[in-house]
Amino acid sequence: MVGMIRHALVQFKPHKSQLPRNLERLSAIIRQLGDEGVDVLTLPETALTGYFLQAGVREQALTASQLFTALQEAVRGAGRRDPLDICVGFYERDGGSFFNSALYAELGTQNAGVRHVHRKMFLPTYGVFDEERYVSRGWRLDAFDTRFGRVGMLICEDAWHASTAAVLALKGADILYIPTASPVRDLTGVEPANAQRWEDTAKGIAAEHGVYVLTTCLSGFEGGKGFSGMSHMMDPYGVVVAKGELFSEQIIITDVHLESIQAARYESPLLADLRANLPELVRAFQEVGEVR
Amino acid sequence: MSETLDRSAALPILRAEGRPRKSLSLDLAVTTDFLVAFLRDEVERRKGFKRVVVPLSGGIDSAVTIYLAVRAFGAKNVHALRLPYQTSHADSLAHAQLVIDALGVPSETVDITGMVDGYAALEPTMTPHRLGNIMARARMIIAFDKAAELGAVHLGTGNKTERLFGYYTWHDVADAAPVNPLGDLFKTQVRALAEHLGVPEEISRKPPSADLVVGQSDETDLGISYGRADTILIHHLAGFEDAYIQGLGFDEAEIKLVKGLVARTHWKRELPIQATVSSTAIGEFYLRPVDY
Numbered sequence: 001m002v003g004m005i006r007h008a009l010v011q012f013k014p015h016k017s018q019l020p021r022n023l024e025r026l027s028a029i030i031r032q033l034g035d036e037g038v039d040v041l042t043l044p045e046t047a048l049t050g051y052f053l054q055a056g057v058r059e060q061a062l063t064a065s066q067l068f069t070a071l072q073e074a075v076r077g078a079g080r081r082d083p084l085d086i087c088v089g090f091y092e093r094d095g096g097s098f099f100n101s102a103l104y105a106e107l108g109t110q111n112a113g114v115r116h117v118h119r120k121m122f123l124p125t126y127g128v129f130d131e132e133r134y135v136s137r138g139w140r141l142d143a144f145d146t147r148f149g150r151v152g153m154l155i156c157e158d159a160w161h162a163s164t165a166a167v168l169a170l171k172g173a174d175i176l177y178i179p180t181a182s183p184v185r186d187l188t189g190v191e192p193a194n195a196q197r198w199e200d201t202a203k204g205i206a207a208e209h210g211v212y213v214l215t216t217c218l219s220g221f222e223g224g225k226g227f228s229g230m231s232h233m234m235d236p237y238g239v240v241v242a243k244g245e246l247f248s249e250q251i252i253i254t255d256v257h258l259e260s261i262q263a264a265r266y267e268s269p270l271l272a273d274l275r276a277n278l279p280e281l282v283r284a285f286q287e288v289g290e291v292r
Numbered sequence: 293m294s295e296t297l298d299r300s301a302a303l304p305i306l307r308a309e310g311r312p313r314k315s316l317s318l319d320l321a322v323t324t325d326f327l328v329a330f331l332r333d334e335v336e337r338r339k340g341f342k343r344v345v346v347p348l349s350g351g352i353d354s355a356v357t358i359y360l361a362v363r364a365f366g367a368k369n370v371h372a373l374r375l376p377y378q379t380s381h382a383d384s385l386a387h388a389q390l391v392i393d394a395l396g397v398p399s400e401t402v403d404i405t406g407m408v409d410g411y412a413a414l415e416p417t418m419t420p421h422r423l424g425n426i427m428a429r430a431r432m433i434i435a436f437d438k439a440a441e442l443g444a445v446h447l448g449t450g451n452k453t454e455r456l457f458g459y460y461t462w463h464d465v466a467d468a469a470p471v472n473p474l475g476d477l478f479k480t481q482v483r484a485l486a487e488h489l490g491v492p493e494e495i496s497r498k499p500p501s502a503d504l505v506v507g508q509s510d511e512t513d514l515g516i517s518y519g520r521a522d523t524i525l526i527h528h529l530a531g532f533e534d535a536y537i538q539g540l541g542f543d544e545a546e547i548k549l550v551k552g553l554v555a556r557t558h559w560k561r562e563l564p565i566q567a568t569v570s571s572t573a574i575g576e577f578y579l580r581p582v583d584y
Contacts, residue, residue: 016338016583054579187323188315221333223582224476226326246322247329 003259005148005175008038009231009252011244013220016050017060023048023074029251030078036253038084039148044179044218044231045089045156046100051181052222053091057134061093064117068105075107083108085115085146087216089155089179091135092117098135102153102179106146116144120155121164128183128225143171149258151175156182159215160201162208163285169209169271170278174261176205180217183225184247191246195228199240207238209274210265212256219249236264313540314526316480320488323481324360327473331364334471335445338583343444347373347435347465348391348399349503350384352486352496353474354449354466355391359489360473361447362395371442372399375431375465377408383494384503390492400438404430424504428464435465448472453479453518456525458557459510460502478525479518515549524550 010029014022026048030041045051048070049060062070067090075084084107092101100120106112119138123131141164143152152168152175159165159178168176186193198215206213212235219229232243233254242254265271274281335341344365346358361370372395374388385401392399407430412418439446448469454460455475460467474482479500486496500510500518511517524547527537534547559565568576 013333016581050583052581053584054581056580056584184326187318187326190319190322192322192326220337221330224330224334226330226333247326 003257005039005256005258006037007214007233007254007256008033008036008041009214009216009233009244010041010043011217011219011229011231011250011252012044012047013249014047014050016222017053017056019048019060023070027074027077030075030080030084034080038253040085040087042177042214042216043088044216045181046091047089047179047218049091050222051218052225055134057091057098061091061098063093064103064114067103068114071105072107080108087153087177087179092119099138100131100135100155102155104146104153109147115146116142116153118153118155120158122157122161124157141167143168143173149174151177153177156180159205165205165209166274169211170275173211174258175212175214175256178213178215180215182217182228184228191230192228195230195246199232202232202234203238206234206236209271210236210261210268212236219247236261311539314530316478316522316526318481318484320485323485324488327360328364331360331471331473339445341443341445343369343371343442345371345373345435345439345442345444345446347375347431348388350387350495351500352491353451353482355491355495356482356486356489357447357449357473358391358395358397359491362397367395367397370397371438371444372397373435373438374399374401375404375434376401377427378405379506381503387495390494394492402434404434420505425461427504428461431465432463432468445470448475450475451479451482452476453522453525455561457514457553458560459514462560478522480522516546520546521550
């Protein structure tokens with residue numbers, strides 16, 4: 001396990017359905033980050049195509065290996081020689097099925113390759129959202145190993161259900177990556193209600209399980225719906241380490257210090273308590289499932 | 293029990309009315325930032341224009357729209373239009389001029405009397421209602437043409453309350469525009485925004501009127517004040533039952549009036565209806581977002 005991991009959260013405003021153009025911009029961003037010592041770059045949900053595609057999902061979706069190749073080209077195009085890991089949300093094609101997915105890839109090393117693909121499980125299909133009409137649900141929740149340690153990914157609404165982050169933390173994830181696309185609703189407070197809710201949610205997950213939580217949100221408008229941006233990183237105490245601006249594009253560079261996790265969990269051993277009570281909880285979940 | 297004992301035993305009580313309410317109040321600074329970002333994204337980034345045309349009626353909606361447009365694009369890139377008819381109230385022209393002078397935007401006045409009367413003279417059975425609709429649509433034709441002349445986009449100015457009530461001419465100058473910043477703001481929210489942006493009080497405090505028929509006012513036409521209507525609307529749209537809304541201090545007749553206006557005008561908030569004869573019908577089966 002490596003101690004300090006430098007992250008760049010890229011709060012991105014893609015050009016709708018223009019994958020090559022968005023990859024060029026990604027390449028320019030990687031070039032801009034040349035000597036910043038960034039280890040992991042995170043991008044929002046559906047970062048390279050835009051989020052609201054309706055049936056255009058079929059035309060814009062990529063296989064995981066197509067996306068990996070595109071990321072390799074973006075890194076090569078940037079002239080980068082140092083290794084770089086990328087976590088990015090994308091519409092995934094797999095045979096005849098489509099998913100809203102997140103891919104974590106290691107690039108520029110001997111072991112370069114796709115480390116994991118998470119397929120979004122909770123597909124919002126209410127209000128401005130209509131995901132389940134166009135993509136299928138994912139059905140697995142796994143932590144995975146990177147060159148820095150064990151991590152997990154959740155996509156947007158996945159993280160609004162307390163049990164998903166709990167499962168990933170129990171599976172050993174020390175860092176949770178959450179690509180999001182959160183359209184602004186209710187401008188009644190100093191921050192939009194959806195952005196406040198995201199901050200509360202990320203803080204809650206981080207403090208409960210003693211994990212780093214990195215939430216990277218789209219910005220910009222799609223057909224009048226504006227994504228909030230305001231990406232953030234919570235430390236394992238649930239404290240905001242860094243927070244991006246509302247509405248605009250921005251790169252947030254911040255460091256994860258994995259050694260702080262054990263101190264946070266020593267002070268607040270809720271994850272260990274959860275593990276101890278797991279049999280009872282599993283039984284209770286099973287009972288609820290059977291009633292359904 | 294003695295009085296002294298009774299007092300010492302009494303615990304302080306905190307009372308809170310637990311009934312959730314939807315608030316019409318906005319954070320006006322954040323709302324302004326959001327709407328300005330929206331205008332820039334839609335007009336510049338997506339459509340590739342640098343200028344906008346804003347038709348000014350002398351009322352509050354178009355005034356707020358042009359104040360936002362000046363923040364988004366700068367005064368020299370915002371072209372104001374005054375489009376009077378011979379019977380328009382003198383204040384309408386004067387108030388539009390107040391805005392033009394306050395913002396220092398380029399402006400133009402086109403009298404629509406000749407255009408409207410040219411057709412009206414051919415129609416012996418012309419009514420004031422039909423004539424009002426012709427004025428509203430004549431203004432729409434001019435706004436589109438001026439936008440074409442100037443290489444600009446014309447901004448719509450309709451607010452959410454009038455859209456929900458169908459209280460406007462379908463495809464008029466405020467409705468049939470490519471970009472509208474106020475379409476999701478209730479009238480009372482537009483009023484608050486007007487004050488925040490510094491719209492002259494002569495405009496923000498006067499009774500709203502379409503000024504299509506001599507002497508008309510919105511609130512007389514509708515039979516309810518905007519303040520009361522908006523509170524009923526926001527709860528009705530959010531799914532609260534009538535009995536609940538009554539509990540917030542509204543009577544049955546008011547709620548019925550508001551819901552009736554909304555229910556009768558769904559068609560006005562949609563594009564023209566097509567007969568669907570295939571499994572590739574546009575907007576039914578073939579679904580792509582506006583910015584795809």
